[in-house]
Amino acid sequence: AATKIAFIGLGNMGGGMAANQAKAGHAVAAFDLSTAALERAVLAGCVAVDSVAAAVRDAEVVITMLPAGPHVLKVYSEQIIGVAPSSALLLDCSTIDVDTARKVAGLAREGGYAFADAPVSGGTMAADAGTLAFMVGCDEPDFARIESALEPMSRATFRAGDHGAGQAAKICNNMILGITMLGTCEAIALAEKLGLDPVKFFDIAAKSSGQSWSVTTYYPWPGPVPTAPSNRNYEGGFATAMMLKDLKLAQDAAAKSGASTPLGAQSEALFQLFDGMGHGGKDFSGILQMLRGKLDE
Ligand code: NAD
Numbered sequence: 001a002a003t004k005i006a007f008i009g010l011g012n013m014g015g016g017m018a019a020n021q022a023k024a025g026h027a028v029a030a031f032d033l034s035t036a037a038l039e040r041a042v043l044a045g046c047v048a049v050d051s052v053a054a055a056v057r058d059a060e061v062v063i064t065m066l067p068a069g070p071h072v073l074k075v076y077s078e079q080i081i082g083v084a085p086s087s088a089l090l091l092d093c094s095t096i097d098v099d100t101a102r103k104v105a106g107l108a109r110e111g112g113y114a115f116a117d118a119p120v121s122g123g124t125m126a127a128d129a130g131t132l133a134f135m136v137g138c139d140e141p142d143f144a145r146i147e148s149a150l151e152p153m154s155r156a157t158f159r160a161g162d163h164g165a166g167q168a169a170k171i172c173n174n175m176i177l178g179i180t181m182l183g184t185c186e187a188i189a190l191a192e193k194l195g196l197d198p199v200k201f202f203d204i205a206a207k208s209s210g211q212s213w214s215v216t217t218y219y220p221w222p223g224p225v226p227t228a229p230s231n232r233n234y235e236g237g238f239a240t241a242m243m244l245k246d247l248k249l250a251q252d253a254a255a256k257s258g259a260s261t262p263l264g265a266q267s268e269a270l271f272q273l274f275d276g277m278g279h280g281g282k283d284f285s286g287i288l289q290m291l292r293g294k295l296d297e
Helices: 014-023 035-043 052-056 069-080 098-110 124-129 140-153 165-193 198-205 240-257 262-279 284-291
Strands: 004-008 027-031 061-064 089-092 114-117 132-137 154-161
Touching: 004 014, 004 052, 014 027, 014 035, 014 061, 014 124, 014 140, 027 035, 027 052, 052 069, 061 069, 069 089, 069 098, 089 098, 089 140, 098 114, 098 165, 114 140, 114 165, 124 132, 132 140, 132 165, 140 154, 154 165, 165 198, 165 240, 165 262, 165 284, 240 262, 240 284, 262 284
Parallel strands: 004 027, 004 061, 061 089, 089 114, 132 154
Antiparallel strands: 114 132
């Protein structure tokens, strides 16, 4: 049956996600501060409205896909909670800090709402294709309803645990990714200096204990993995600025919780350097060229 969905935040990710909800036959009331984003949503079958309040007022499901924690806290505390019917399911798919996710969950609970932090893995292509992976923090009894609401946008939905656990899973996963990518890049840079062909090294590492997603799916040297951004001068893919955002969230969370994450800290510093050299828009695997000392080639 068609569900009344309010979709707030129609940017690079939210635009495709809202489109998939409309394509699945749901009635999507869409709002974004950007009129260009709203126009794209209308072309994708959504109905544009002129405020968050107008979008959520009679919604059954509210989905937000906003830049960062402060936007999420502001929109939920001022424009969703107390405005949407308390029967509405509230789903925040943005990547934000665990503390803010828990704070919003607490406010939602006081208002009588079911809420989930439900950040995603997968970039804009997966958002457009409806093949994102969702990591959900929620009350256990709400999960079935959440999973079915996310279904048009998802290839896999995991309940990570209670509120905040979805965000925790997201930043921990991306911290592994940042670290394994740097390890892969350093190994390639060393292989090259030693006269070992990085293409030949792929064949070996991919089937040895150096294997990881960064090697087999995203090899940062062109050739062995044709779909990897290394084959297109590191254009598209997962922007360095986005990786840096997630590594910063991981380091903030580590500092607050007292976890020891020295490699996460090194990764943040190295991606900060690459970003600061003007490469924030490049795919994060392009940091190989910095480690090789060949950024201008
Ligand atoms: P984006 O900047 O393209 O989109 C965010 C949208 O939110 C913008 O269109 C902006 O106008 C809108 N917005 C901001 N404040 C608003 C408000 N108060 N009311 C209504 N709309 C408002 O960002 P994105 O790339 O779509 O990323 C969204 C979230 O998803 C981020 O938290 C990001 O970390 C996460 N994420 C992104 C990717 C990716 O590859 N882009 C992958 C996984 C997760």
